[in-house]
Every structure is written in structure tokens, then in C-alpha cells.
Amino acid sequence: xxxxxxxxxxxxxxxxxxxxxxxxxxxxxxxxxxxxxxxxxxxxxxxxxxxxxxxxxxxxxxxxxxxxxxxxxxxxxxxxxxxxxxxxxxxxxxxxxxxxxxxxxxxxxxxxxxxxxxxxxxxxxxxxxxxxxxxxxxxxxxxxxxxxxxxxxxxxxxxxxxxxxxxxxxxxxxxxxxxxxxxxxxxxxxxxxxxxxxxxxxxxxxxxxxxxxxxxxxxxxxxxxxxxxxxxxxxxxxxxxxxxxxxxxxxxxxxxxxxxxxxxxxxxxxxxxxxxxxxxxxxxxxxxxxxxxxxxxxxxxxxxxxxxxxxxxxxxxxxxxxxxxxxxxxxxxxxxxxxxxxxxxxxxxxxxxxxxxxxxxxxxxxxxxxxxxxxxxxxxxxxxxxxxxxxxxxxxxx
Numbered sequence: 001x002x003x004x005x006x007x008x009x010x011x012x013x014x015x016x017x018x019x020x021x022x023x024x025x026x027x028x029x030x031x032x033x034x035x036x037x038x039x040x041x042x043x044x045x046x047x048x049x050x051x052x053x054x055x056x057x058x059x060x061x062x063x064x065x066x067x068x069x070x071x072x073x074x075x076x077x078x079x080x081x082x083x084x085x086x087x088x089x090x091x092x093x094x095x096x097x098x099x100x101x102x103x104x105x106x107x108x109x110x111x112x113x114x115x116x117x118x119x120x121x122x123x124x125x126x127x128x129x130x131x132x133x134x135x136x137x138x139x140x141x142x143x144x145x146x147x148x149x150x151x152x153x154x155x156x157x158x159x160x161x162x163x164x165x166x167x168x169x170x171x172x173x174x175x176x177x178x179x180x181x182x183x184x185x186x187x188x189x190x191x192x193x194x195x196x197x198x199x200x201x202x203x204x205x206x207x208x209x210x211x212x213x214x215x216x217x218x219x220x221x222x223x224x225x226x227x228x229x230x231x232x233x234x235x236x237x238x239x240x241x242x243x244x245x246x247x248x249x250x251x252x253x254x255x256x257x258x259x260x261x262x263x264x265x266x267x268x269x270x271x272x273x274x275x276x277x278x279x280x281x282x283x284x285x286x287x288x289x290x291x292x293x294x295x296x297x298x299x300x301x302x303x304x305x306x307x308x309x310x311x312x313x314x315x316x317x318x319x320x321x322x323x324x325x326x327x328x329x330x331x332x333x334x335x336x337x338x339x340x341x342x343x344x345x346x347x348x349x350x351x352x353x354x355x356x357x358x359x360x361x362x363x364x365x366x367x368x369x370x371x372x373x374x375x376x377x378x379x380x381x382x383x384x385x386x387x388x389x390x391x392x393x394x395x396x397x398x
Contacts, residue, residue, distance in 0.1 A: 104144025112154025
């Protein structure tokens, strides 16, 4: 009986190991593109269909009658299909930007035509053309994978392309690339993606000094990022500024996750000094000085937060607070407190108004409130670590 059980367990273990190995092998074929969902993929499909169709039709109807290229040269070349994949599926990629598409395809086609004229063997010429195309695109900062296909097409595309010579570089390759970029530029105005891609703006020191913003001083620096990329030893298909912004957001989300049990309602001040939007600015100034506050919430007769006013807003000769107040920064009472770390560390926001569903004021959370809860949380975590069994055993062994 025991022998049969051992055999069953052994077979089960072998089966489990085989399943794990199969999953590991299948993982090689899983998509690795983050941030893409079904909606994005459908949008990319529609964009590629419309962009390529428009490019082909325009080239056929507007340009073929003024070119002397042989009729066998199609108005749309195959590398444009690969360019469309990048342009519409990953528009934020450095490989999909306008100069990458136009410069990469055009310069590569030029290299291919020149190599085809110098090297008669098409197989050797194809390899040389692609290699030189990579070098050319790299030196001109327009690396674009379909450019390799453009160079190869110029070499092995057939008699029609060979007969067209240098004209193949400009039509159809350059014209196709320009029209495709224009189509992508137009399409992405409605797709929800920015194109040409612009990296998120870097945090700005709102005080006008040369120091970097407070939240970037103790985190990952540009030098850290450069060193990590060098140690990785791989060329990454991501903009450096995008990567920096992604790491900053990841740090904030990690902080929020580690302290997710504390909400704004737990730490907010309930007895809030406010001012009316119809009040004279001197009333707001007097209350700021009396209570040693930096800002005051501005609330209407229904206690709805309509603005925020601080000393810096009271410099002019306005008649009412409403004329000088700034837009409020608000959050709900159930919002995790550490989600306020971003706005309260940008240098321009000193307090966040906590409001109900209708915008009514419930309390405020200031930079001091958040600083204190961070200090207390870190202290409690340190004490818990000191009391953990592993630490106690280590201390007793000494």
C-alpha cells in the first residue's frame, strides 16, 4: 500500500514538473508589451487599416501619373506595413517617431540602392545593405526596424525596382513614409495617444530656485538611471524621460500600497478655518496671520470648496477673495493618505481639502499631517522589525 502511494506521489511530482517546464517554455511566446489592452489593440488595427489605405490611395491617385517609374513598381511598398505596426500599435516608442519612420526608411532605401549598384550578388548585397542601413540609421538617430526591409527591398525587389534606381528612394519609399506619418499624426489626435510622443514634463521647482523639486531629491536620479541602463547592457525601446517618470510613479504607488490602511479621513483636521469668496482679501490675510496658516480653503454658503487662498495670492488690490483665489486640490475621506504625497510635495500645494461626494468641506490634510503620519508609520515598522523572531534569535545568539 505504501509503495503504491509513493509511486502515485512520484508520478504526480513528475507531472507537475513537466507542467512547470511547459509553462516556462510557453512563457517565451507570451506578449511582453505592458500597458496594452483590447481597446488599444482594436484602435491600433483600425489605425493601421486607415493609415495604409489612405497612403496607398493617395500615392496611386496623386503621384503615379507624374512619375516616370516603371508601372510594375507598386505605389505602396511592403516595409510600410511594418512601419504601420509601430506607428499605430506602439506610438510612444522611439522607433515609431516621425524622424525614425521617414529618415529610417528613406536613408535605408538609399543605402540599398547604392549597395545594389556596387555588389552584383543579391545575397551578399542584401546582407551588406541591411548592415549599412543599421549603421546609417544609428548615426542619424532614426533607428527604425522596417528600414532594414526597405534596404533589402531595394536589393532583391526585382527588375522594376532595379530599373527605377534612385527614384525608388523618393517614390514610393519617402513619399509613403511621409504620408503614413501624416496619417498617424491625424489618427492619434482622436485615439487618445499623443503623437509625436512627448515625454511627461519633468517636475518643476515652483519656487524658482535651481534646486530640483523636493520629491526628486531623494529618489532615483538621472545618474542612477544611466548607471542602471549601462549595467543592464541592453538597448531599451523606451524613452529615458518616460522611464524616469515611470519609476517616479512606481515609487509613489509602492508608498501608497505599503501604507494603504491609513486614509485621509483618519488624519485630517476637522476644525477648519475658512473664508468666503465674497470676503475682502484683508479678511483672509488677517485669518492667515492669526492662525499662522499658509493657506485657507474658500467655501461658499453651502460649505462647498470653491478655491484656495494663501499669502502669495493677496499681493494685489483685488476687491474679493474670489478674484485672487487658486483652484482647490481635493480628495475624498476614503482616499489613501499617501496618495497625497505627490500633490503635497510638488512645492505649490500646502494643504488638500477633504470633501464629500457633493464637494462639501469635511477637513484638510496639510504637509505637516502627512509628514507626521509617515514618521509614525516608519517608527512602528522599525519597532515591529526589531521585535520579529528572526531579529530576537539573532540578538540572543550574540
